[in-house]
Amino acid sequence: MKVITIPYKPRPLWKDIIHPALDKYRFAVIVAHRRYGKTVGMINELTKSAIKNTLISPQFAYVAPFRNQAKMIAWNYLKYYTSAIPGRKVNESDLFIELPSKHKNAVGARIYIIGADKPDALRGTYWDGVVLDEYAQIKPELWGEVIRPALADRxxxxxxxxxxxxxxxxxxxxQRAQRSEDWFTCLYRADESGVLDEAELKSMMKDMTKVEIRQELYCDFTASASEVVIPIDLVTEAAHRTLxxxxxxxxxxVLGVDVARYGDDSTVIFARQGLMLNKPRVYRELNVTEVVDRVILAITDYRPEVVFVDVGNMGAGVIDRLRQLGYDNVYEVAFGSKAMEERRFENIRAEMYFKARDWLLSGGAIPDIPEFKSELSVVEYKFSDKTSRIMLKPKKEIKEKLGRSPDLADAFVLTFARPLYAPIDADDVRQQSYDPFAGM
Incomplete structure (x- = not known):
């Protein structure tokens, strides 16, 4: 038997703990500090699995949030560590390597480098193994709707x-993996792993903020929690409530409508009644007329007291058309406009998110949608240097963390743009004089 030596020397923690554990567990979550060697370790885990797999035409994938990012991070590693395997083929255009087949006339084992921004590359096929890198920036439906079902057959x-x-x-x-006996989990801090020597670690820390040190080196999920408007634990608790x-x-x-332009963003409609938030209606690539039709349908179904629409993007056109059609309970909301509590909040965007937090603390129940929960729990606040009022960190930063726009979260908080009041009696008599903008 010919012995093939791959140029990989695993670090002690990989050799003694992680690789042996992955031989036993089908699912795993590995949390580790920067420069720990996560990508190298996983590329070699995929390579080993591809070599050992005896099924016909095995397929494996390394998935990062974006294709260019995945290529930059992992492609050269994959080519290097498989270079010693005789008969290996490299496909530069589609970013996969193919190993010799164990079955006559069959395609050999393939390892793909894929970006989560191109989900069609993962749809409609099977997978023998997948590594998801920087999952916080990957759309969660990719796991539940695409990857998990594709793992089932084999x-x-x-x-x-x-x-x-x-x-x-x-x-x-x-957290979920830690509660399951079927999952392997581990967490390695920079001061524990031994990967970075003490001098280099101290040098790095001089150039990092306290939050960055806790997060990037000490693997502290709560590093920025003091600045998070809605902590993930509160979001999770609200998602487990049933009303x-x-x-x-x-x-x-009340309806909240976040209108999106064409592209990756979504138009979202949320209906909230008391402490219950209904499942969102999510649409892609609609023009103004189509958005108006969807809003009218929601108004017909829910009969809201008021409809709040984000005036940004195509929102102004949607609002104008709804008013032309006689819907006089439709109000525009500009996220940068003045807050009702203007002494406390810099703008209505900050005020709405904090009102949403108060609603969750009071017992609000939300749909258990991973994407929605992620959007709610990454919004951070700070105090204005000029006014000392509360303001939220830029939406651009949120999009960088999520890899997408927080359309679900924005539609939800729009339902808190102005206060609503319960009907006069139990027969749901509407207050005819009600105007959420009265006195402004």
């Missing part, structure tokens, strides 16, 4: 790897 594995970036979906996946229509009977309903 009992494929899935390993989640990353460094903490706050209390988000990666944190939630880590039905009779629990909120007689309470007024």
């Amino acid at each position: 009992k494929g594995f899935a390993y989640f790897i990353g460094t903490p970036k706050g209390q988000n979906q990666f944190y939630e996946m880590y 039905v229509s009779r629990d909120v009977m007689g309470m007024p309903t």
Whole structure:
């Protein structure tokens, strides 16, 4: 038997703990500090699995949030560590390597480098093993709707790897895995792993903020929790609450509508009644007329007291058309406009998110949607240098963390743009003089 030596020398923790554990567990979450060697370790885990797999035409994938990112991080590693395997083929355009087949006339084992921004590359096929890197920035439906079902036929594995970036979906996946006997979990800090020597570690820390040190080196999921408006634990608790229509009977309903342009963003409609938030209606690539039709349908179904629409993007056109059609309970909301509590909040955007937090603390129940929960739990606040009022950190930073726009969260908080009042009596008599903008 010919012996093939791959140029990989695993670090002690990989050799003694992680690789042996992955031989036993089908699912895993590995949390580790920056420069720990997560990518190298996982590329070699995929290579080993591809070599050992005896099924016909095995397929494996390393998935990062973006294709260019995945290529930059992992492609050269994959080519280097498989270079010693005779008969290996490299496909530069589609970013996969193919190993010789164990079956006559069959395609050999393939390892793909894929970006989560191109989900079609993962749809409609099977996978024998997948590694998801920086899961906090990957759309959560990719796991539940695409990857997990694709692993079922051949009992494929899935390993989640990353460094903490706050209390988000990666944190939630880590917590869930810790509670399951079927998952392997580990967490390695920079001061414990021995990967970075003491001098280099001290040098790095001089150039990092306290939050960055706790997060990037000490793997602290709560590093920025003091600045998070809605902690993930509160979001998770709210998602586990169950309310039905009779629990909120007689309470007024409000719609929040976040209108998106064409592209990756979504138009989202949320209906909230009392302490119950209904499942969102999510649409992609709609023009103004189509959005108006969807809002009218929601108004017909929910009969809201008021409809709050984000005036940004195409929102102004949607509002104008709804008013032309006689819907006089539709109000525009500009996220940068003045807050009702203007002494406390810099703008209405900050005020809405904090009102949403108060609502969750009072017992609000939300749909258990991973993407929605992630969006809610990454929004951070700070105090304005000029006014000392509360303001939220820029939406651009949120999009960088999530890899997408927080459309679900924005639609939800729009339902708190102005206060609503319960009907006068139990027969749901509407207050005819009600105007949420009265006195402004």
